[in-house]
Amino acid sequence: xxxxxxxxxxxxxxxxxxxxxxxxxxFYLVPRWAGGTANDLASRxxxxxxxxxxxxEAAHGLGLDKPFFVQYWDWxxxxxxxxxxxxxxxxxxxPAPCLGYSFIGRNPVLPDILDxxxxxxxxxxxxxxxxxxxxxxxxxxxxxxxxxxFDRAAMGIALGGVSLPIFWTGLVSxxxxxxxxxWTKPGGAxxxxxxNPGEWAYSLLLPWITLALxxxxxxxxxxxxxxxxxxxxxxxxxxxxxxxxxxxxxTKHGLRAALTPIATIFGLDVGLLMGGAVLxxxxxxxxxxxxxxIDAINANDMPKVMGFVIFAAGFVVIxxxxxxxxxxxxxxxVRLA
Amino acid sequence: MPAPDAFLDVRDLxxxxxxxxxxxxxxxxxxxxxxxxxxxxxxxxxxxxxxxTSLGILGLHNKRNARVSGEISLDGTDIVxxxxxxxxxxxxxxxxxxxxxxxxxxxxxxxxxxxxxxxYRVHNNVSKxxxxxxxxxxxxxxGIPQPNRRVDDxxxxxxxxxxxxxxxxxxxxxxxxxxxxxxxxTALDVTVQAQILDLMRDLQQEFNSALIIITHDLGVVAELxxxxxxxxxxxxxxxxxxxxxxxxxxxxxxxxxLGSMPRLDRxxxxxxxxxxxxxxxxxxVPSGCAFHPRCAYEARTGGLGTTTVPELAESGRGHxxxxxxxxxERKRIWNEQVRPKLEATS
Numbered sequence: 001x002x003x004x005x006x007x008x009x010x011x012x013x014x015x016x017x018x019x020x021x022x023x024x025x026x027f028y029l030v031p032r033w034a035g036g037t038a039n040d041l042a043s044r045x046x047x048x049x050x051x052x053x054x055x056x057e058a059a060h061g062l063g064l065d066k067p068f069f070v071q072y073w074d075w076x077x078x079x080x081x082x083x084x085x086x087x088x089x090x091x092x093x094x095p096a097p098c099l100g101y102s103f104i105g106r107n108p109v110l111p112d113i114l115d116x117x118x119x120x121x122x123x124x125x126x127x128x129x130x131x132x133x134x135x136x137x138x139x140x141x142x143x144x145x146x147x148x149x150f151d152r153a154a155m156g157i158a159l160g161g162v163s164l165p166i167f168w169t170g171l172v173s174x175x176x177x178x179x180x181x182x183w184t185k186p187g188g189a190x191x192x193x194x195x196n197p198g199e200w201a202y203s204l205l206l207p208w209i210t211l212a213l214x215x216x217x218x219x220x221x222x223x224x225x226x227x228x229x230x231x232x233x234x235x236x237x238x239x240x241x242x243x244x245x246x247x248x249x250x251t252k253h254g255l256r257a258a259l260t261p262i263a264t265i266f267g268l269d270v271g272l273l274m275g276g277a278v279l280x281x282x283x284x285x286x287x288x289x290x291x292x293x294i295d296a297i298n299a300n301d302m303p304k305v306m307g308f309v310i311f312a313a314g315f316v317v318i319x320x321x322x323x324x325x326x327x328x329x330x331x332x333x334v335r336l337a
Numbered sequence: 338m339p340a341p342d343a344f345l346d347v348r349d350l351x352x353x354x355x356x357x358x359x360x361x362x363x364x365x366x367x368x369x370x371x372x373x374x375x376x377x378x379x380x381x382x383x384x385x386x387x388x389x390t391s392l393g394i395l396g397l398h399n400k401r402n403a404r405v406s407g408e409i410s411l412d413g414t415d416i417v418x419x420x421x422x423x424x425x426x427x428x429x430x431x432x433x434x435x436x437x438x439x440x441x442x443x444x445x446x447x448x449x450x451x452x453x454x455x456x457y458r459v460h461n462n463v464s465k466x467x468x469x470x471x472x473x474x475x476x477x478x479x480g481i482p483q484p485n486r487r488v489d490d491x492x493x494x495x496x497x498x499x500x501x502x503x504x505x506x507x508x509x510x511x512x513x514x515x516x517x518x519x520x521x522x523t524a525l526d527v528t529v530q531a532q533i534l535d536l537m538r539d540l541q542q543e544f545n546s547a548l549i550i551i552t553h554d555l556g557v558v559a560e561l562x563x564x565x566x567x568x569x570x571x572x573x574x575x576x577x578x579x580x581x582x583x584x585x586x587x588x589x590x591x592x593x594x595l596g597s598m599p600r601l602d603r604x605x606x607x608x609x610x611x612x613x614x615x616x617x618x619x620x621x622v623p624s625g626c627a628f629h630p631r632c633a634y635e636a637r638t639g640g641l642g643t644t645t646v647p648e649l650a651e652s653g654r655g656h657x658x659x660x661x662x663x664x665x666e667r668k669r670i671w672n673e674q675v676r677p678k679l680e681a682t683s
Contacts, residue, residue: 242433
């Protein structure tokens, strides 16, 4: 088991390295291929009034005139040892772990992202709890009452839920529940949990439900398919032949096996959301990581975007790692393989 | 055949499944009985209704997709019309089942011990520790070495034969009075098959339970059964003691089954005498005798075979045959034509 985890850890680090190389390449190399020079990149950071000498100086100070791999190496080692930037009269220090330094905001990227993490985490975990409970419960009942009115209705709604984009359901629910009925908080309202847990939950209610609807729909369909398959297995017949109560047969024998793939997807989905629920956060104007990324892209602030991508990728990789380990715990056949 | 003192009494059992293509008559009017300590072999091809019958006895058919009628009485308790909770409490405790493929029939996520403990505790109000001791004891009795260590293993850590032993231990954990074994040796190596059959015979004597062996393998039946019921197209077509079925079979289908059994004492060229054709469709059952399209003697029925369903009629003491041919002619064909061919040693 320990060897298994160590092997997976190596894989995770390697994945992050590759992701960072590709991202770095896209942001720093592709513009060069497109004909941009180091000075073009640097001019973004020195203001409109700068003369060519100042731009060249800034490009040098930022290391933009160095070869690509040296630049990448500088970026990479900054994560571990920090980095100093000097351009014009400005001296800046980005302490380790440095995921980048925004020259537009004049601050290191990572603390900004970490500040926004609680918002995204609140959104992701709250929604995750709702969608797992609703999605799995709906899927199980649908599978057990296959072909019933409940099944048909639930699967119809689920198809809608999967198909409708969140920026549409989000806006519609904002209009209805927030601006017309005044049941929920308007978009942009967010109260940190440490200030007032009740307000925190109230402010996130609508985003949770909207985001959960999308995922519940997918989970309901997955659970239904999984349950239909496992309930037809021989070991379910055995469980019944032993005289177990139907409830035990369904939950302990059927659901246990059907939930294994669900657990896998759940881990990946939460990991993905932790790296920013971009659409949900934009729709509801929540100051989370996804909103941060959108703002950074709109402002063309490449170090921010770069830092965000690595941060989000880190969550996905960690989620993958956890899923692999959890899978081995759930399924004894994986454990020994 | 019906004995008043029978422990298991099945009368006119019909199990039909309505489907989009029509009504599937998997079991169509089956009657038999079985006493404690006796073994009945139910023989037939795939799709003849053997397994559907066994699931029916356990009351495992879903009322939503199966129509079960007739009578199944276990020690006086009716199973077909009883309320589901009553039947559930009988399952595992009074009647238990051993399935064909022990790998897929055991839950992959739970240890073998856990699954036996579960089967024991659902019917016995005992602590987990007591149940575990019982599980270890049962594993030991079915011949699993080091049962106190193996009890914590998962099914995939067992070999095929060991898994079937564990399955038997699970089925016997509540000391059932009726044990149904559905193709218990089909998924096993030949060498292991013999061990499992020996084990089942020993355990049956020890527990004095009634045993139903469902199989397509006449070798298994010859090994274990007191009585044999041959099924074809959801109906019983021949019933009798094992000696009768092997020594004086009268139905052409039974002859075919005997001919399909590999035998070393037969000549190399005709070690197997397969039955031609395919098992009948259970939706569009052939008119008249369901076996007539494959029957070599159909012409001897004077056209009755294609028009009339033959009755299951007594041919000798306790020997029932569903065939239009006169008894004397069947006996003659068996003695003069079929038996010599089966026993030919050239």
